[in-house]
Amino acid sequence: MSLDTATIRRIASLARIRLDESEVQQAQAEINGILGWIEQLQEVDTDGVEPMAGGSPVAQAKARLRRDVVTDGGQADAVLANAPDRQGQYFGVPKVVE
Amino acid sequence: MHPTDFTLRGAIDALSEGTISSVELTQAHLDGIAKLNPRLNAFITVTAEKALAQAKASDERRAAGQVGALEGIPLAIKDLFCTAGTRTTAGSRILDSFVPPYESTVSQKLLNDGAVFLGKANLDEFAMGSSNTTSASGPVENPWSRANDPDTRLVPGGSSGGSAAAVAARLALGATATDTGGSIRQPAAFCGIAGIKPTYGRCSRFGIVAFASSLDQAGPVARTVEDCAILLKSMAGFDPKDSTSADMPVPDFAKACERGVKGLRIGVPKEYRLDGMAPEIVALWEQGLQWLRDAGAETVEISLPHAKYALPTYYIVAPAEASSNLARYDGVRFGMRVTEPGSDLRDLYERTRAAGFGAEVRRRIMIGTYVLSAGYYDAYYLKAQKVRALIRRDFEQAYADVDAIVTPATPSAAFGMDEKQDDPVAMYLNDIFTVTANLAGLPGLAVPAGLDGQGLPLGLQVIGRAFDEETVFAVGRTLERAAGFDALPRLRAGA
Numbered sequence: 001m002s003l004d005t006a007t008i009r010r011i012a013s014l015a016r017i018r019l020d021e022s023e024v025q026q027a028q029a030e031i032n033g034i035l036g037w038i039e040q041l042q043e044v045d046t047d048g049v050e051p052m053a054g055g056s057p058v059a060q061a062k063a064r065l066r067r068d069v070v071t072d073g074g075q076a077d078a079v080l081a082n083a084p085d086r087q088g089q090y091f092g093v094p095k096v097v098e
Numbered sequence: 099m100h101p102t103d104f105t106l107r108g109a110i111d112a113l114s115e116g117t118i119s120s121v122e123l124t125q126a127h128l129d130g131i132a133k134l135n136p137r138l139n140a141f142i143t144v145t146a147e148k149a150l151a152q153a154k155a156s157d158e159r160r161a162a163g164q165v166g167a168l169e170g171i172p173l174a175i176k177d178l179f180c181t182a183g184t185r186t187t188a189g190s191r192i193l194d195s196f197v198p199p200y201e202s203t204v205s206q207k208l209l210n211d212g213a214v215f216l217g218k219a220n221l222d223e224f225a226m227g228s229s230n231t232t233s234a235s236g237p238v239e240n241p242w243s244r245a246n247d248p249d250t251r252l253v254p255g256g257s258s259g260g261s262a263a264a265v266a267a268r269l270a271l272g273a274t275a276t277d278t279g280g281s282i283r284q285p286a287a288f289c290g291i292a293g294i295k296p297t298y299g300r301c302s303r304f305g306i307v308a309f310a311s312s313l314d315q316a317g318p319v320a321r322t323v324e325d326c327a328i329l330l331k332s333m334a335g336f337d338p339k340d341s342t343s344a345d346m347p348v349p350d351f352a353k354a355c356e357r358g359v360k361g362l363r364i365g366v367p368k369e370y371r372l373d374g375m376a377p378e379i380v381a382l383w384e385q386g387l388q389w390l391r392d393a394g395a396e397t398v399e400i401s402l403p404h405a406k407y408a409l410p411t412y413y414i415v416a417p418a419e420a421s422s423n424l425a426r427y428d429g430v431r432f433g434m435r436v437t438e439p440g441s442d443l444r445d446l447y448e449r450t451r452a453a454g455f456g457a458e459v460r461r462r463i464m465i466g467t468y469v470l471s472a473g474y475y476d477a478y479y480l481k482a483q484k485v486r487a488l489i490r491r492d493f494e495q496a497y498a499d500v501d502a503i504v505t506p507a508t509p510s511a512a513f514g515m516d517e518k519q520d521d522p523v524a525m526y527l528n529d530i531f532t533v534t535a536n537l538a539g540l541p542g543l544a545v546p547a548g549l550d551g552q553g554l555p556l557g558l559q560v561i562g563r564a565f566d567e568e569t570v571f572a573v574g575r576t577l578e579r580a581a582g583f584d585a586l587p588r589l590r591a592g593a
């Protein structure tokens with residue numbers, strides 16, 4: 001399956017990456033090249049196979065739950081230290097509500 | 099002997115015998131960095147003052163009788179590990195000015211054991227690459243060069259190319275690295291050093307900039323197998339801050355190095371004999387198996403029937419996870435922000451991410467976004483997860499019969515900086531021997547084992563059972579001893 005330019009634009013929009021018109025065709029060629037190569041997976045018989053999301057390969061090291069309690073907090077200055085637009089105790093963004 | 103020529107073990111001994119101080123050892127490495135880093139570009143940030151202060155504090159602790167496992171040892175830290183108060187870029191423009199307010203668990207453990215940090219090592223952007231050419235801080239050069247063509251600059255491999263180049267060039271005694279598809283083992287092999295990706299869950303991922311969370315693992319690179327074992331012992335261990343961290347005891351890996359291989363059964367996967375593989379690599383692999391037989395192991399042909407699907411599986415799973423992980427770079431909370439007059443919030447996101455991410459990262463985010471999108475999830479992502487289960491099952495079946503698996507580390511020696519850059523799939527094939535261990539969560543060690551016809555290092559890989567790094571180290575050490583690898587790169591400190 002080959003992606004058309006409209007689909008490439010839609011993916012870029014979903015990914016929130018601005019794509020100039022001049023970049024669409026190159027992205028299309030590269031992504032189609034990769035997807036074409038990936039297509040070989042369709043030949044593998046996976047009927048009845050449970051999907052594997054990852055995580056530890058042994059049972060005794062499986063992901064676990066911790067108690068649902070506050071473990072951290074009160075660090076507004078550290079959290080805001082790298083903000084590109086800090087406004088007091090808040091992150092600044094362009095106006096979103098008129 | 100020049101202080102940068104010590105192995106990590108040798109430096110630990112020299113420090114404890116008092117024949118050198120940590121300040122002297124650290125200064126010698128900083129001098130090497132000052133001389134060679136302008137060319138190699140192995141470090142993005144050099145923290146010379148901090149390093150010397152840490153070394154001085156270490157010498158004082160030693161004088162007071164407090165000696166940690168890595169007391170006074172100068173290391174490089176891959177610039178993917180958050181270091182409190184020291185800029186951490188992940189090799190990306192989008193994090194160009196990011197200064198973490200906290201320390202990664204792995205680097206904190208190294209500090210707790212007395213290590214000195216020389217600086218932050220270069221890497222492919224967000225650890226996505228096999229040549230260290232995608233870094234926003236520029237490419238890293240491999241300190242090795244071809245004997246008959248010394249002017250062609252070679253890649254160090256990636257993504258941990260800065261870590262591997264720094265250690266090979268004797269700019270650090272060891273380095274932290276990370277491995278999502280081969281990013282420790284492939285650069286280690288290209289630079290003639292050792293490196294281990296431990297079992298998934300062995301090292302905490304807390305404070306490591308995330309790429310593909312179900313595959314990412316931290317590990318060390320160093321010039322000997324034993325040095326890797328010493329570093330891994332300090333880096334590993336349970337961390338409640340990482341929900342996938344394994345609550346398992348950490349063995350004495352260095353001790354395991356000397357176990358030998360007598361009576362071990364070593365698997366040789368027939369699917370790894372690729373058509374068109376370089377005859378030198380085939381010969382080195384066969385030589386390695388012979389060394390193990392000579393040391394008392396038995397070699398057995400095994401089958402990993404789904405191994406050939408590992409790379410395409412990886413190139414669905416890893417971009418899918420990356421597209422999700424990298425959604426956090428939105429120009430709002432940290433990192434770069436790009437706006438135009440009149441930009442709304444969406445425009446801010448799109449301009450920031452277009453300008454902040456390099457081409458390979460943008461490509462992988464888009465692939466990941468597509469394979470997770472409505473209508474394609476089952477055909478791509480779910481299918482890949484099922485094939486991943488089959489790849490793990492192949493290993494489980496193999497390990498019913500063998501104790502470890504030995505393969506080449508890479509399909510070629512280091513290549514030129516201008517090669518393989520135009521075709522993403524050709525670049526991806528670098529990881530063909532390493533990526534299976536990430537998908538299955540297994541430990542894999544690269545060991546320098548020989549040189550190709552042009553005098554470039556080649557490595558072998560040992561893959562072990564989950565949480566059996568000890569056998570991996572024993573096999574790796576046996577290969578290392580038999581190979582007697584003592585060739586040196588042309589560019590190195592003290593040369």
